[in-house]
Amino acid sequence: MSKKVYKDKTIVKRRMIFAFFAFFILFFALILRLGYIMVAKSADYKNKAINQWTNVIKIDPIRGNILDRNGNALAISANIYRVDLDLNTLRQYMSKKKVSDKEIANKLAAALEMEEEEVLKTINKTINGKKIGAATLKRRIEKDAADKVRELNIDGVVISGDTKRYYPNNNFLAHVLGHTNSDGKGLTGVELMYNEYLEGRPGKKIAETDSRRKELPYSISQYEKPVNGFNVVLTIDEMIQHFAEKAADQAMKDNKAKAVSIIVMDPNNGEILAMVNKPDYDPNNPWKEGVSYNELQKEWRNRAVSDTFEPGSIFKVVTATAALSEKVIDPKTYQIVCNGSSQVLNKRIHCWKRTGHGHETFVDILKNSCNVGFMDLGAKLGAEKLNKYITAFGFGNKTGVDLNGEAKGIIKQTSKITPLDLATISFGQTNTVSCVQYLTAFNAIANGGKWIRPHVMKKVVSNENNKEIDIKQYDKYDEKQVINHDVAVELRGYLEKVISEGGGRKAFIEGYHIAGKTGTAQKVENGKGYGAGKYIASFAGMAPANNPKITVLISIDEPDPSNYYAGQIATPVAKQVFYDVFNYLALKPDASGKEIAESLLKDIMIPEVRGLKKSEATKILKENKIDVKIEGSGDYITDISPKPGYSIKENSKIILYTGSKGNYNKKEVVVPNLNGYTSERASKVLNSIGLKVRFTGNGLVSGQSIKPGQKALKGTTITLQLNVIGD
Structure with missing residues (x-):
């Protein structure tokens, strides 16, 4: 064998070996790549493949209902529809049918009552310059609109079930219930605080589709049933809420007020039976066109929970409780002289009655709401002891009520309280509180000394097969004894006299024992002193005084400055709420029906009608809701009993004496x-x-x-x- 032939064979052999190894490496690489694709990337490619020949539809659960304590529906979810766009399929459809996006937009806009430009914008929507594959066109549409879209028979237009939150009573209880966003998630109120129970868990449907993304009728679909939300049962009583709403509306109107808040509670367990803020909003339509988000949030804010104010004289209840508890006075022997002011350091602080109340007992300073008397109690207590009770009642801390946006108020630290601060704090200035915070503290006096957390959730229930099953009961009471039981009972007796004899007389109802306190406080404006002519008129009350079943707080914000005194404007509101609730709860009075009816009538001052013709006088009196008995046969009124100026109840009867013109007694009147x-x-x-x-x-x-x-x-x-x- 020649040397050349041998060399050629060696070269061929080497080339074959090289080629073999090259093919082996290539084959091994292909095996590795295939393994990577089949093992490591299996899930990704499987999902892509499934996405190509399946259609996944999310099925929203039905959001749970919100009910009052008696099972009345306050918020429900209605079954409606939504329209989504599979844009890749829609583009294929437009190309195949040779129709423009404007034509499609025009048809969909007509069916859904939308602007054509809005639909066109959704069809051509891009992200980072790339056309998107899917978009939601419109949610929460009724069946007739869904049928119109279905009749268009456009590939890529997907109609599926949806839910809409509906509040059957519109503005009723708006700030407590709150509302949801477009995805059905709670944004405010109970809807937000108990969203995890209400929202449920979504299901899904996976169906095989053809190249045009239409569901194949013979394919096997996968279906995962949604889990509907639980129902939340509130402590709210729909009827008591109705009474509070009615009273708040009337108070707003009568007093030309900026706002009114009313809370009704059961002091024995912290249950909120009613909570209303006026003005309010409609949770069915919380998003108003042309209104900024900040303005909307102001409308949605639950002022009874989120707003704080200097309480004024309703806070004197706390000072009185501290004085009795610490025994710095004996209420049976305590006496003070109010000359209209008191000197504290180098400043003279006036009583609201600058002429003074004169000699007063402990009961008198409560009935008269005497600032001088309460400054004296504050001085006897000292800052440390007074703040001990302020803290025990929960002021300066959130109550933990199950509503969003709660404010904690401002309480001055003991170490920073000057003698001047101590004086003003004792009668309700300097510190700030919220409505729900104050009434929670007031409840402790009503229930025998226990602080109990306020709440609106009573229980969470499921409703499977029309059978109600309790999922969760409210259990965060955090009950604690903050004052002595006997002190609470004693103070209730004194507060009853405030209603029967003192500044709260306009809340008095014969036969029902109401205890309470009024307060008229100037409003702090922008943290820079008190606003001219701006007040908050408040009233807190409980009934029956010997064993309270309900407590009520009335707050009237910025009433007409010509009539802002709480004893005049807040007490009549409370009187109406109390009476409505008494009747509804069938609380038995210790007076006759006639006596109760008379006490509910308005006080009318007898006008001057002497010297007028009989017909003219009777007309005036009738317009004032005064009945008359006429004695004599003359044409003119010669005298009247009782005299003009005397106050009587409306529909009461007075006597008119008649005679000839000029023959009458007009000299004497009643002040x-x-x-x-x-x-x-x-x-x-x-x-x-x-x-x-x-x-x-x-x-x-x-x-x-x-x-x-x-x-x-x-x-x-x-x-x-x-x-x-x-x-």
Whole structure:
């Protein structure tokens, strides 16, 4: 064998070996790649393949209902439809049918009552310059609209089930219920706080489709049933809420107020029976066009929970409790003289009644809401002891109520309280509280000394096969004894006198024992002092006083500055709420029906009608809801009993004496009670019965030179003391 042939064979052999190894490496690489694809990337490619020949439809669960304590529906979910776009399939359809996106947009817009431009924008939507594959066109449409879209028979237009949150009573209980977003998630109120129970778990349907993404009728589909949300049962009583809503609406109107809040609670377990804020909003339509998000949030804010204010004289209940508990006074022997002010360091702090209340007992300073008396109690207690009770009642901390946005208020630290601070804190200034926080503290006096967390959730239930099963009961009461039981009972007795004899008289109902306290506080404006003519009139009450079943808080924010005194405007609101609730709960009074009915009637001042013709006089009295008995056969009114100026209940009967013209007695009248009146209103009343008036000071009437009910001759001058009342 020649050397050349041998060399050629060697080269061929080497080349064959090289080729073999090259093919082996290539084969091995292919095996590795195939293994990588089949093992490592198996799930990804499987999902891509499934996505190509299947259609996954998310099935939303039905959101749970929100019910009142008696099972009445407050928020429900209705079954409706949604329209989504499979844009890749839709583009193929438009190409095959040779139709433009404008034509498709026009048809869909007509069926869904949308703007054509809006639909076109959705069809051509891009992200980072790339056309997207799917989009939601419209949610929460009714069946007739869904049928119209279905009749278009456009490939890539997917119609599926959807749910819509519906509040059957519109604005009713709006701030407590809250509302949801477009995806059905809770945004505020109970909808937010109990979203995890209400929302349920979505299901899905996976169906095989053809190249046009249409579901194949013979294929096997996978279906995962959605789990519907649980129902949330509230402590709210729909009827009591109705009473509170009605009273708040009327209070807003009567007092031209900026806002009104009312809370009704069961003091024995912390259950909120009613909570209303006016103005409110419609949770069916929470998003208003042309309104900024900040403005919307103000509408949605639950002011009874989120807003704080200086409580004024309703806070005197806390100071009184501390004084009794620490035994710094003996309520049976305590006496003080109020001359209208008290000197603290180098500053003179005035009582709301600048002429003073004179000699007073402990009961008197509560009935009169005397600032001087409560400054004395605060001084005897000292900052440390007073703050001990302020903290025990929960002020300065959130109550933990199961509603969003709760404020904790501001309580001055003990170490930073000056003697001047101590004086103002004792009668309700300096510190701030929220409505729900205050009523929770007030409940402790009503229930025998226990602080109990307020709440609106009673229980969470499922409703499988029309059978209600409890999932969760409310259990976060955090009950604790904060004051002695006997002190609470004693104080309730004193607070009952505030209603029967003191500044809360307009809340009195014969036969029902109501205990409570009024408060008229100036509003702090922008943290820079008190706003001129801006007040918050409040009332807190409980009933029956010996064993309270309900507590009520009324807050009227910025009422008409010509009539802002809580004893005049907040107490009548409370009276109506109490009476409605008493009847509804069938609480038995210890008075006759006639006596109760009479106590509910409005007080009417008898006008001057002497000297008028009989027909004219009876017409005026009828317009004032006063019944008459006529004695004599004359054509003119010669005298009247009781005398003009005397206060009677509406529909009461008075006696008119008749005779000839000019033969009548017009000299004597009765001086009316003008406490809390503006100077204009007081002048009008006194002038109408022939009395003259002289004023001293500024503000509302806080004192008068002739006591109410006393007789005076026409032409007599009555001196009225005016004060900026903050009781």
